Amino acid sequence: MINSDKTFVLNIASLERAIYSGPAHRVSVLSVNGELGILPRHSPLLASLLPGEVRIMQPDGTEEFVYVSGGHIEVLPHMVTILADTALRGEDVDEAAALEAKKRAERTIRTSPLYTDRDQAQLELIKALAQLKALEHTRRGKKRGI
Secondary structure (H helix, E strand, O other), rough: OOOOHHHHEEEEOOOEEEEEEEOOEEEEEEOOOOOEOOOOOOOOOEEEEOOEEEEEOOOOOEEEEEEEEEEEEEEEOOOOEEEEEEEEEEHHOOOHHHHHHHHHHHHHHHHOOOOOHHHHHHHHHHHHHHHHHHHHHHHHHHHHOO
């Protein structure tokens, strides 16, 4: 069990709704400058996020996984806010849609003669893979009884 005085308030919101709001012991995100690991009393920080997985270590030691399509993170010593264009809890990821998006993106990367199409497909592939990763980690955690 993690000591409750070693937490901060974490808020994750998308354009559509609030995804997560509560205490956290640690959060890890992928920023444009690399992976960030945030602990309580972290120095203030603003950063842009890449599409990827947000890993939340909760005070009881369990982990939760959230997919974000990019966005921004604001870190204060006792509060962290993530604002994302799109955010989904791992269990809310539509696996069939993510797999289809992955296939479409891979096909476009292989076949399109246009760099702009291939660049856009690369971004879509990154998003689909991040969604599938969040879903996989959520399922793995549930199998272990976390």
